[in-house]
Amino acid sequence: MKKIMILGAGAGQMPFINICKRKGAYVIVVSPEGEYPGIKAADRFYECDTREKEQILHIGRKEQIDAVTTDQTDVSVPSAAYVAEQMGLKGIGYQTSLLFTDKYKMYCAAKSVGVHVPPFARAESFGQAAKQLRRIGTPAVIKPCDSSGSRGVHRIDRVEQLEEYFEDSIRYSGTHAVVIEAFIQGREYLVDGFALDGKYRNLDLGIKEYFEKEGTYISKMCMFSSAALIDHPVERQVLRTNQMLVQGLGLDFGITHGEYIYSKEDGRVYLVEIAARGGGVYLSSDLTPKACGIHTNEMLLDYLLDGTVTDLDTLRLERKVSAWRCFACKEGVVKYIRNLEQVQKMEGVDRICLDGVKEGLRVKELTDDTTKYGPILVSANSRNACREILKRVESTLEIATEDQGKIYPVIW
Numbered sequence: 001m002k003k004i005m006i007l008g009a010g011a012g013q014m015p016f017i018n019i020c021k022r023k024g025a026y027v028i029v030v031s032p033e034g035e036y037p038g039i040k041a042a043d044r045f046y047e048c049d050t051r052e053k054e055q056i057l058h059i060g061r062k063e064q065i066d067a068v069t070t071d072q073t074d075v076s077v078p079s080a081a082y083v084a085e086q087m088g089l090k091g092i093g094y095q096t097s098l099l100f101t102d103k104y105k106m107y108c109a110a111k112s113v114g115v116h117v118p119p120f121a122r123a124e125s126f127g128q129a130a131k132q133l134r135r136i137g138t139p140a141v142i143k144p145c146d147s148s149g150s151r152g153v154h155r156i157d158r159v160e161q162l163e164e165y166f167e168d169s170i171r172y173s174g175t176h177a178v179v180i181e182a183f184i185q186g187r188e189y190l191v192d193g194f195a196l197d198g199k200y201r202n203l204d205l206g207i208k209e210y211f212e213k214e215g216t217y218i219s220k221m222c223m224f225s226s227a228a229l230i231d232h233p234v235e236r237q238v239l240r241t242n243q244m245l246v247q248g249l250g251l252d253f254g255i256t257h258g259e260y261i262y263s264k265e266d267g268r269v270y271l272v273e274i275a276a277r278g279g280g281v282y283l284s285s286d287l288t289p290k291a292c293g294i295h296t297n298e299m300l301l302d303y304l305l306d307g308t309v310t311d312l313d314t315l316r317l318e319r320k321v322s323a324w325r326c327f328a329c330k331e332g333v334v335k336y337i338r339n340l341e342q343v344q345k346m347e348g349v350d351r352i353c354l355d356g357v358k359e360g361l362r363v364k365e366l367t368d369d370t371t372k373y374g375p376i377l378v379s380a381n382s383r384n385a386c387r388e389i390l391k392r393v394e395s396t397l398e399i400a401t402e403d404q405g406k407i408y409p410v411i412w
Helices: 011-022 037-041 053-063 077-087 094-099 103-112 126-136 161-170 233-249 283-292 296-306 340-344 383-396
Strands: 003-007 026-031 044-047 067-069 120-123 140-144 154-156 178-182 187-196 199-210 219-226 254-263 268-275 321-327 332-338 349-352 373-380 398-403 406-409
Touching: 003 011, 003 053, 003 077, 003 296, 011 026, 011 037, 011 296, 026 037, 026 053, 053 077, 067 077, 067 296, 077 094, 094 103, 103 120, 103 178, 103 233, 103 268, 120 126, 126 140, 126 161, 126 178, 140 161, 154 161, 161 178, 187 219, 187 233, 187 283, 187 296, 199 233, 199 283, 219 283, 219 383, 233 254, 233 268, 254 283, 254 296, 283 296, 283 321, 283 349, 283 373, 321 383, 340 349, 340 383, 373 383
Parallel strands: 003 026, 003 067, 026 044
Antiparallel strands: 120 178, 140 154, 140 178, 187 199, 187 254, 199 219, 219 321, 254 268, 321 373, 332 398, 349 373, 398 406
16 A cells, blocks of 8 residues: 655645545645644644654655655645655655745746746845835835745835835745735736646636735636637737746646736736646646646646656647636624525536635634635636626625624625
């Protein structure tokens, strides 16, 4: 029986855990203690911060694991790469993992392979950040060098805002550093793909919409079209940029999730960030397969556990569209949830995830990706059809919170 160590025990790791169990593998989960579903699902659990690579290496050697991986979170990627490298297992390499998790290293590497990045700088103190902001100018964006989930990411329109945002941003960085970068006005795109055996394929292209909350970038909807459907010149340019970047960074294998901005002003595609793992919100497990018919989680685990190599050149992509939609709540106690069964029966609605929203439960105000709720997953044959399904969901599902005697409807 093969032993695989999975870093993290949250909902994002459950697709990997379930596939490994189905394949008959012995699953070891490493995670901080908490109410995480992966802890109960694992064959063995070790309590450990997933950033503690030396401690995780000790566990891996003790258990004599055959494979190690993680998904849908950046903080565990370097640890998985380090353990694999030290134990001679399949891995992307520790130094390569940093190019996909440390945003400063990422921008430097992207620039070196010809991918456009905004003017940027690294700062470890408020003084350094203020100096770099004066050089780059406003509007700008401040973000942790190594974090995920939109935590600590803020737009700066006035120099005075730096004092407000700096501490919030740097506290989410494990390396205690932030990136200051010029704000690029434009449309944001997402690209998911898969690398294996020296080859890489773009699988889908996504478009994103945000909640209207000043100074933040918290996505409320992402819609993914199969790469086989993409014929718009700008979107094809985004796909070419992603292909060039992943190949240029030398990723040996794995799922990728990239984010880009197209600027009408200069006609360039700029990198926002690129990750060597599946995107969150059920992307690699549900939405990519729904859009293009390719199950990247299965391919990755087949390779890690059995050494199975899929010829990416022969993959035939289906031509469909999928999407996820989240919502926000006014802080308070959930007063009611109505018409849920009606939404579940709608054609095109694939999954409704309301684990964090139950009647009588206190929910939080929207501050970052961890305080939005859902998602609701849908799929169809076109973007327009997906949008129509989402409109029906929004007009049917009723959720409200109560705070100090006042009732507040859900925020779509």
